Amino acid sequence: MSFETTVCKYCNSPRTFNFLEDVYPLFAFPLDKKVKAGLKKSLASFVTNLKYFYCYDCGFVFSNISGDENKIIGQIYSQHYNYISxxxxxxxxxxxxxxxxxxxxxxxxxxxxxxxxxxxxxxxxxxxxxxxxxxxxxxxxxxxxxxxxxxxxxxxxxxxxxxxxxxxxxxxxxxxxxxxxxxxxxxxxxxxxxxxxxxxxxxxxxxxxxxxxxxxxxxxxxxxxxxxxxxxxxxxxxxxxxxxxxxxxxxxxxxxxxxxxxxxxxxxxxxxxxxxxxxxxxxxxxASFQRNIKEKKDILTGLLSKHISNGDSIAVWGGGSFTGNLLAQVEELRKVEYIIDSDPRKCGMEFLHSDVDIFSPDVLKDKGINVLIIFSQFADEIVSRLSELNLNKTIKTIYRTFPVIEVITN
Ligand SMILES: [Zn+2]
Missing domain, CATH: 3.40.50.150 (Vaccinia Virus protein VP39)
Known part of the structure; x- marks a missing residue:
């Protein structure tokens, strides 16, 4: 990391600190395949190198996103944002x-x-x-x-x-x-x-x-x-x-x-x-934030590698920004076979950094999936949905990842 400094975008103080830097997709949600193909042609890159700064004087936290990038991101979101109602x-x-x-x-x-x-x-x-x-x-x-x-x-x-x-x-x-x-x-x-x-x-x-x-x-x-x-x-x-x-x-x-x-x-x-x-x-x-974030991504990579080499059939639950961002950052995640979401409108869509279709939760019943990883702030809602569908017994291992990576069922 560069630890570069910049001037605070709120109070103009030079006492700022670059505490986080990572690769992020310009759009973190699933897209219709045709729309995705169109974006692929029109955009020079799907990702941006995002940096965050903290101002020691006023406490403001701001990113390095430029006005032009913001415009592109705003356009994509206003046309394709598909949050569940x-x-x-x-x-x-x-x-x-x-x-x-x-x-x-x-x-x-x-x-x-x-x-x-x-x-x-x-x-x-x-x-x-x-x-x-x-x-x-x-x-x-x-x-x-x-x-x-x-x-x-x-x-x-x-x-x-x-x-x-x-x-x-x-x-x-x-x-x-x-x-x-x-x-x-x-x-x-x-x-x-x-x-x-x-x-x-x-x-x-x-x-x-x-x-x-x-x-x-x-x-x-x-x-x-x-x-x-x-x-x-x-x-x-x-x-x-x-x-x-x-x-x-x-x-x-x-x-x-x-x-x-x-x-x-x-x-x-x-x-x-x-x-x-x-x-x-x-x-x-x-000062330790960047390092600790990287360690957690390494833990996730290790966990995925272990299940992949075991020959497990792995699904990710979460067609939202948690999954969308991690797909650009954690290479191992792009090897997962199934991505699941509760919202039926997302079925058949794809993230920018994955060629895997989004499936409905029904896929968990008949595809022999034995490992499920939940990427969502609604993990509690999802876990109760799993027990309603009686799936908590057929899936051998279920992880939640937010706020901590932990095994729910074993
Ligand atoms: Zn400031």
Whole structure:
């Protein structure tokens, strides 16, 4: 690794540190084979050498993705992103359900709510069912259609959207949007203009948790920035937001920022006191992060080599970005015969770095697969699905890989 330095993209400080570098695919999700063939012709490369920097002054984490690369990535995603709809399928809804649960106190006595990047409207539908007036903004046409079909009012656009007009909201929230934006300060100050007295909530991958647990799943080309506690508090201070509540859910941070704080919030100074210890642990961990990530990939390679040389029939469960990224980084993974996903729309599709079709879970019944490796943050949901399908008994060895690599059944 080069350990090159650069200037902080948030505060311009030169005190930055390059703590992670790896090869990443420009698109980490399965594609229709024709689309993939087209991309192969139009793109000079499927991958990018991604570097992440940490700023010791403000705590900002940002990647080296260039404006041009970002444009290409944005185009591919806006055309081909195929995340499963929790609203239509009931699958992959556990984190959204948890968000509704833990933020419930902040939606009490609230009448007007806006969600930025509402996707299929799953969370808004729940809030609407509780009697709240909801509006969503969603750039994805298909997702916006699903939400409208469920009776949710949606503006099909990126934020900020002119169609909002002069409407004001008690709560403006977003889930897994802020880590994709060019300018975090503008993103939040744009939301402040939509609420005079209210609350802004955002959910984002917890940088601190990923660093402290030696996990790299939050790092990929679509996440041009990542937010740890130190930086979140700096950002809120710069925006003159007086009260905050940081809710920690392992790999997710839910930040509730209040313009008129009640007793549910603490001041920024109090919050800073609470996170000081964790932030210095994170800074101490950065120097060994790259090495520890590489060690984990070596463990995965070793495990795959062992099963391949045993003549085992191996399947991977996970047609999402965990698998997509690892296929570009772990050569041994490209030898796996089956990739499985719960979403039937992905059947027959392929990742950029694999010529293996995506299969439905049914393939586990009749192909004599005896080793299954789960690459997903929804491993718990998948494991219960396996026992519903009675497959946990026929597969000899099942591994989960997130947050740690471990054997589930033997
Ligand atoms: Zn900085």
């Amino acid at each position: 929790p609203l239509l399928t009931g699958i992959a809804s556990s984190e959204a359900d948890d968000f509704v649960e833990i933020t419930r106190p902040y939606f009490k006595n609230v009448s007007q709510v806006l969600e930025i990047g509402c996707f299929d409207g799953y969370v808004l539908k729940k809030l609407k069912d509780e009697g709240i007036n909801v509006l969503g903004i969603e750039p994805g046409g298909n997702a916006a259609c699903i939400a409208r079909g469920a009776g949710i009012d949606v503006i099909n656009s990126f934020f900020p959207a002119g169609e909002i007009g002069t409407r004001k909201f008690d709560v403006v929230f977003s889930r897994h949007v802020i880590e994709h934006v060019d300018n975090v300060y503008d993103f939040l100050s744009g939301q402040l203009k939509l609420t005079d007295t209210g609350t802004i909530i955002f959910e984002t991958p917890s940088l601190d948790w990923f660093i402290l647990n030696d996990l790299s799943e939050a790092f990929h080309p679509q996440h041009q920035i990542l937010l740890g506690h130190k930086f979140i508090l700096r950002l809120l201070r710069d925006l003159s937001i007086p009260g905050v509540s940081l809710l920690e859910r392992e790999h997710r941070t839910v930040c509730v920022a209040a313009l008129r704080p009640s007793e549910m919030f603490c001041t920024l100074d109090q919050a800073m006191g609470n996170i000081l210890n964790t932030s210095s642990q994170v800074e101490r961990k950065l």
